[in-house]
Amino acid sequence: MFSKSILNWYNENKRDLPWRNKPEAYFVWLSEIMLQQTRVAQGLPYYLRFVEEFPTVHDLAEASQEKVLKLWQGLGYYSRARNLHDTAKVVSVNFGGIFPNNYKDLKKLKGVGDYTASAIASIVYHEPVAVVDGNVYRVLSRFFGVETPINSTEGVKQFKALATKMLAEKSPGLYNQAIMEFGALHCKPKNPQCVTCPVQSNCIAFQQNKAGELPVKLKKQKVRERFFNFLVFQDVKGQMLLQKRVEKDIWQHLYQFPLIESKHNLTLAEIKKTALLDNEKKVLQSIKRWNENPIKHVLSHQKIWAIFWCVEVKKLPENIQNTQQIVNKQELVKFAVPVLMEKFINSKNG
DNA sequence: AAAACGGGGAA
DNA sequence: TTCCCAGTTTT
Numbered sequence: 001m002f003s004k005s006i007l008n009w010y011n012e013n014k015r016d017l018p019w020r021n022k023p024e025a026y027f028v029w030l031s032e033i034m035l036q037q038t039r040v041a042q043g044l045p046y047y048l049r050f051v052e053e054f055p056t057v058h059d060l061a062e063a064s065q066e067k068v069l070k071l072w073q074g075l076g077y078y079s080r081a082r083n084l085h086d087t088a089k090v091v092s093v094n095f096g097g098i099f100p101n102n103y104k105d106l107k108k109l110k111g112v113g114d115y116t117a118s119a120i121a122s123i124v125y126h127e128p129v130a131v132v133d134g135n136v137y138r139v140l141s142r143f144f145g146v147e148t149p150i151n152s153t154e155g156v157k158q159f160k161a162l163a164t165k166m167l168a169e170k171s172p173g174l175y176n177q178a179i180m181e182f183g184a185l186h187c188k189p190k191n192p193q194c195v196t197c198p199v200q201s202n203c204i205a206f207q208q209n210k211a212g213e214l215p216v217k218l219k220k221q222k223v224r225e226r227f228f229n230f231l232v233f234q235d236v237k238g239q240m241l242l243q244k245r246v247e248k249d250i251w252q253h254l255y256q257f258p259l260i261e262s263k264h265n266l267t268l269a270e271i272k273k274t275a276l277l278d279n280e281k282k283v284l285q286s287i288k289r290w291n292e293n294p295i296k297h298v299l300s301h302q303k304i305w306a307i308f309w310c311v312e313v314k315k316l317p318e319n320i321q322n323t324q325q326i327v328n329k330q331e332l333v334k335f336a337v338p339v340l341m342e343k344f345i346n347s348k349n350g
Numbered sequence: 351a352a353a354a355c356g357g358g359g360a361a
Numbered sequence: 362t363t364c365c366c367a368g369t370t371t372t
Contacts, residue, residue: 031367032367032368033368034367035366035367035368036366036367036368036369037355037356037357037365037366037367037368037369038356038357038358038366038367038368039358039359039365039366039367040366040367041358041359042357042358042359042366043366043367074356074357074358075356075357076355076356076357076358077355077356077357077368077369078355078356079354079355079369079370080355080368080369083369083370110369110370111368111369111370112369113368113369113370114368114369115367115368115369116367116368116369119367131367133366133367133368134365134366134367134368135366135367136367152351153351176367177367180367181367183367184366184367189360189361189364189365189366190360190361190364190365191361217364217365220352220353
């Protein structure tokens with residue numbers, strides 16, 4: 001009944017979009033390529049300019065690449081435009097302007113993957129193949145309460161199978177467009193309209209109030225690179241300066257040597273120029289770099305390059321910040337420190 | 351299996 | 362800011 005409800009919703013609520021009037025392969029193909037990872041509102045003006053400029057696939061095939069790219073300018077993912085143009089030439093010249101009429105052959109075209117081949121095959125040729133785009137992932141994961149990450153190998157397989165199972169075989173093209181439209185307009189990523197949802201009563205996410213947590217998506221967490229320059233102060237009595245990390249960051253509440261973070265690891269000259277205060281310079285006896293090459297320290301989401309600078313001073317500063325304290329080097333072991341610090345300390349003692 | 355590829359709109 | 366959009370191709 002899910003599919004029937006979605007189809008009914010579609011009949012009542014669908015947008016009037018130009019490629020929907022009377023599905024022809026060329027227009028459906030063009031719109032699908034343009035709407036890959038692109039909102040309808042953003043792609044629509046481009047679509048209108050393209051069909052105006054290139055009414056048939058032959059017109060597109062015969063255009064220069066410069067002209068195609070110029071018309072594509074601002075839409076992003078520019079390899080789409082090149083693939084579009086290449087495919088237009090193939091269809092125009094090799095296929096006499098006729099697009100392949102089935103999923104398998106459509107998928108061979110440049111820029112046509114699983115989604116686009118399914119969309120064209122179902123919408124134009126009524127082949128019962130299910131589309132799985134961002135909308136379908138969202139709607140199905142919520143309705144069935146599926147928590148498999150949509151960008152995992154397992155998730156891709158599972159959702160394609162589920163979408164295929166739900167496909168309304170009598171009208172696959174309409175159904176595919178319906179579930180996507182429903183996802184785009186009603187079962188939205190943020191603030192889905194559950195209160196007026198036609199399939200509310202059978203929706204797992206609604207029943208368990210977890211629409212906001214679905215679909216599950218693996219974070220692609222980019223690894224941030226950071227450059228740490230530790231200043232290991234030590235006076236003639238073996239006293240050292242330690243400070244607590246209080247900022248909202250890694251290693252919160254752990255202790256460390258005074259740290260200068262920079263865009264790149266600093267040189268000795270830069271340390272002297274920027275890192276040392278005037279009164280520290282006055283009591284400075286020697287400063288030398290402990291590790292020749294920066295130590296790489298990898299966290300789940302960060303890569304840290306660290307250099308320890310051993311700074312010998314006659315005496316440590318009198319007035320220190322309230323996050324800092326002066327400790328004897330024998331006492332260091334009492335403080336919680338990051339592993340990166342611990343390794344340095346152990347190597348000095350051992 | 352993961353990265354690269356764009357730009358804009360919404361919260 | 363972060364997320365995500367009618368994904369595909371390359372590494």
